[in-house]
Amino acid sequence: MQLNVDVSGQGYPLLCLHGHPGNAACMQVFTEKLSRRYTTIAPDLRGYGHSRTTQPFAMIDHLADLSDLLDQLNIQQCLVLGWSLGGILAMELALQQPQRIAGLMLLGTAARPRGNHPPISWQDNALTAIASLINKVAPGWQWNIDTFGQRSLYRYLIQQHTPQAYQRLANEAFPAFLQTSKPAQQALNQALRAGYNRLPDLEKIAIPSLILCGECDRHITAQASHETAQHLPHSTFKQYPQTAHLFPWEIPEGVLADLEHWLQTHF
Structure with missing residues (x-):
């Protein structure tokens, strides 16, 4: 599928993957700053934003779309920043194409995602x-x-x-939220019902990784993010107090400072 994509800046390529429900615009909190040093590539995933579809699909189709996108942009290797669902896809890309992914920045995500959200009235x-x-x-x-x-x-x-x-x-x-399609919702629900768990495979990811999370995240708990960090061989972990799943929008300056420090340290 031809994905809608926002490309900004110049420099080493940095693929930015949004969560659910989300789109490329939701990643502007990162791309507005990071595009000063990197070429930021923020696609609308299949079924989100302007990457519209009415056909059912599976989560694995996102990986094929992203691989095709990197091919189209002639990108041989890149960094990946993924938020929530985007972080899961980032780990999947690193497992599927290890030679192509140089480093991972994973925010509010987990290889075995668990939540503790109360019932909704x-x-x-x-x-x-x-x-x-x-x-x-x-x-x-x-x-x-x-x-x-x-x-x-x-x-x-x-x-x-x-x-x-x-x-x-x-x-x-x-x-x-308004642009998120029914097929996208169905694909995510199907993956969650199947009991997604990639923890046993994380030892294969030999690249540097940064895992950031909000202490009070009810959608993907901080404990689940920490568990992921413990299974990644070369990981750095940080938890932000008094923040939740949308912590990059709560404390953007602190998050961006940590991202830039990690990037400068490892790349």
Whole structure:
């Protein structure tokens, strides 16, 4: 499949893979800064953003799409930054094409993803809809954050309810959610039902890897991310306190500083 892709900057190639629901725009928190030193490549995965499809597919098809994309761009080797689902695909690429992947930056992800999200009530959904619609009209409005945002499902996605984070939710997360296709949702659900677990294979990934996570992540727990780091032979692990699954939008300056330090140290 021909993926929609945003390519920015010049330098060593850095493939940036979004999560679910997401799209290339959700990775701007990384590409806006990292494209000053790297060529950042941020695709809309199949079934997300502008990479539209109505046909059913499996998670493995994402890997074929990404391999084809690298071929089209004539990229022989690259770094990969993956957030959530994107991190899982990054590990899969490293296992499938070890000669092509030079290093991994894995955020809010795990080789055996586990969550501890509480049951969702109709009130949760209603408050989230209200908070999202108001936030889309008035991004980062403190009254909406205090009145609806912190009582909605956003309370599990973020811990630091800043206007900055809510602006990202309005401008990037909300459109990405609306653009996520049913086949993409089905492909993810199928993989989760199958009990995805790549921990036994991680010892084969001999490249440097950085694993970052939020202490209060309810979608993929910090414990699951730490477990992944322990199974990767050449890993660096960091957990951010008082943050959740969307921690790059909560504390972008700190996350970017850590990414740049790791890159400068290893490459």
